[in-house]
Amino acid sequence: MTQDNHHSIHTCDAIVIGGGLVGSAVAHGLAGQRLQVAVLDEGDVALRASRGNFGLVWVQGKGYGKADYARWSLGSTRLWPQLQATLLEESGIDVQLQQRGGFHICLSEAEVATRRERLHWLQQQVGAADYRYEFLDPQSVHEDLPGLGPEVRTVSYSPMDGHCNPLKLLRALHTANQRRGVRLHTRAGVQRIAHANGIFTVTGGSDQPRRWQAPRLVIAAGLGCQALAEQVGMFIPVRPNKGQVLITERLQPLLRMPTNYVRQTDEGTVQIGDSMEEAGLDDLVRVPVSAEIAARALRCFPALRNARLVRTWAALRIMTPDGFPIYQQSAACPGAFAVTCHSGVTLAAQHALTLAPWIAGGSEQPAIAAFSANRFTPDTPIARYGH
Ligand SMILES: Cc1cc2nc3c(=O)[nH]c(=O)nc-3n(C[C@H](O)[C@H](O)[C@H](O)COP(=O)(O)OP(=O)(O)OC[C@H]3O[C@@H](n4cnc5c(N)ncnc54)[C@H](O)[C@@H]3O)c2cc1C
Incomplete structure (x- = not known):
C-alpha cells in the first residue's frame, strides 16, 4: 500500500469495509491472491456478531427451501481443515476446529416431525452420499452426550457438523492477515464511498477524516452493509x-x-x-x-x-429477509461487492478460499448465483428463520 502524504490518501488493490469474521476471511483470501488489502473497521463502538456467537461449523438442517445454501455450507465444512491449517501456520493460533459430528436435540414429537421432514428434503436435494444424518435414540448416544434428560425424544446426528473457538478464529484471521500484509485500520468507520474512472474513494475515520482508494471494494460491514451498499447502487437488506x-x-x-x-x-x-x-x-x-x-x-x-x-x-x-447470504457485485459500480451472511463461522472457509479468489478476479464465479441480492425488493417479506 502506498500513502500519498500530500493528500493523505492510502492506495491499495482492494478495500474491505468490516473487520469481523466475514471481512477478515475475505481479506485473508484476497491477500492470498497477492492483492494489497486495507481493512477498515469501526472499532470497539461497533455492533459485532463476530465477538458474540456460538461457534458452530454446521450443516445439518441448513438450507431448507434453498438447497444451494446446504451445498455451500457443506462445501465450507470440507474446506475448513485447509483454513485451519493455514491459520495455524501463519498465526500460530489453533482455532480448535473439531469435526467429529454434531447433534440436534428434539424435545417433543412435533420437533421430531419437523426435523424429519427438513432433513429428508435436504438429503433428497443434495444427495444421500453427501448429505448424511441419522436419527438416534437418546440412550444410544450416551458416550457422546452423557446425561440427556428424560424429555429428550430423539436426536439427529450428522457427521458433517462440528465447532471451533470463534474468538480464536477472529484473532487468527487478524494475525494471519497482518502477516500477509493486510493493513487493518480501526476507528475507521466509513461514511462516504465515491466511484469514478473505475476507482473507489472511501472516506472514513472517527477523528480526522481519512481516505483510501482502490479499484476493488468489498462491503462486509455486517449491519452496516445496507447503508454503505446504497452508495454504490446496491440494495442489501439486512x-x-x-x-x-x-x-x-x-x-x-x-x-x-x-x-x-x-x-x-x-x-x-x-x-x-x-x-x-x-x-x-x-x-x-x-x-x-x-x-x-x-x-x-x-x-x-x-x-x-x-x-x-x-x-x-x-x-x-x-x-437478510430470507436468512440466506448475499454475495453481489454492483452493476452500477463494477468492482464493488457486498458480502453478508448469518453464519460467518461456518462459511469462513468458503469466504477465504472460494469467494475471495473470485472477487480478486483470479477464478470463475463459484456456485453463488442463488445468493444474488436481486432476489430482494423493499417489499420482500421477512421469512422467519427460514435458513
Ligand atoms: C448469538 C449468535 C450466535 C451465532 N452462532 C453462530 C454459529 O454457531 N455459527 C456460525 O457460523 N455463525 C454464528 N453466528 C453468526 C456469526 O457470528 C456472524 O455471521 C458473523 O460474525 C458475521 O460477521 P460479520 O463480519 O459479517 O459481522 P460483524 O461481526 O458484525 O462485523 C461487522 C464489522 O463491520 C464493521 N462496520 C460496520 N459498519 C462499518 C462502517 N460504516 N465502516 C467501517 N466498518 C464498519 C464493524 O466495525 C464490525 O466489526 C451467530 C451470531 C450470533 C449473534
Whole structure:
C-alpha cells in the first residue's frame, strides 16, 4: 500500500469495509491472491456478531427451501481443515476446529416431525452420499452426550457438523492477515464511498477524516452493509436478530460433540444458547430470555443444574429477509461487492478460499448465483428463520 502524504490518501488493490469474521476471511483470501488489502473497521463502538456467537461449523438442517445454501455450507465444512491449517501456520493460533459430528436435540414429537421432514428434503436435494444424518435414540448416544434428560425424544446426528473457538478464529484471521500484509485500520468507520474512472474513494475515520482508494471494494460491514451498499447502487437488506448466550464455569470434559443448544468449549466451559429475537438494535441481556434458554438446556442436560454460570451476553445476527447470504457485485459500480451472511463461522472457509479468489478476479464465479441480492425488493417479506 502506498500513502500519498500530500493528500493523505492510502492506495491499495482492494478495500474491505468490516473487520469481523466475514471481512477478515475475505481479506485473508484476497491477500492470498497477492492483492494489497486495507481493512477498515469501526472499532470497539461497533455492533459485532463476530465477538458474540456460538461457534458452530454446521450443516445439518441448513438450507431448507434453498438447497444451494446446504451445498455451500457443506462445501465450507470440507474446506475448513485447509483454513485451519493455514491459520495455524501463519498465526500460530489453533482455532480448535473439531469435526467429529454434531447433534440436534428434539424435545417433543412435533420437533421430531419437523426435523424429519427438513432433513429428508435436504438429503433428497443434495444427495444421500453427501448429505448424511441419522436419527438416534437418546440412550444410544450416551458416550457422546452423557446425561440427556428424560424429555429428550430423539436426536439427529450428522457427521458433517462440528465447532471451533470463534474468538480464536477472529484473532487468527487478524494475525494471519497482518502477516500477509493486510493493513487493518480501526476507528475507521466509513461514511462516504465515491466511484469514478473505475476507482473507489472511501472516506472514513472517527477523528480526522481519512481516505483510501482502490479499484476493488468489498462491503462486509455486517449491519452496516445496507447503508454503505446504497452508495454504490446496491440494495442489501439486512436487519438485526438478537441472540443471547450463557457460559458456565469450566467443567470436566462432558460433551464429546456439540449440540444445537449446548456445547462444551475447548476451554471446558459449557456454552448455552442461543435465543432468536427480533429486537431491533438492542443488544442488552434480558433476564426472561436467559431463563428461557437455561430452562431448555436443563431439559436437555439436567445435570447442568449444578453448574455455575459465569458469563452471559447478547449479540446481533445479521439477517437478510430470507436468512440466506448475499454475495453481489454492483452493476452500477463494477468492482464493488457486498458480502453478508448469518453464519460467518461456518462459511469462513468458503469466504477465504472460494469467494475471495473470485472477487480478486483470479477464478470463475463459484456456485453463488442463488445468493444474488436481486432476489430482494423493499417489499420482500421477512421469512422467519427460514435458513
Ligand atoms: C448469538 C449468535 C450466535 C451465532 N452462532 C453462530 C454459529 O454457531 N455459527 C456460525 O457460523 N455463525 C454464528 N453466528 C453468526 C456469526 O457470528 C456472524 O455471521 C458473523 O460474525 C458475521 O460477521 P460479520 O463480519 O459479517 O459481522 P460483524 O461481526 O458484525 O462485523 C461487522 C464489522 O463491520 C464493521 N462496520 C460496520 N459498519 C462499518 C462502517 N460504516 N465502516 C467501517 N466498518 C464498519 C464493524 O466495525 C464490525 O466489526 C451467530 C451470531 C450470533 C449473534
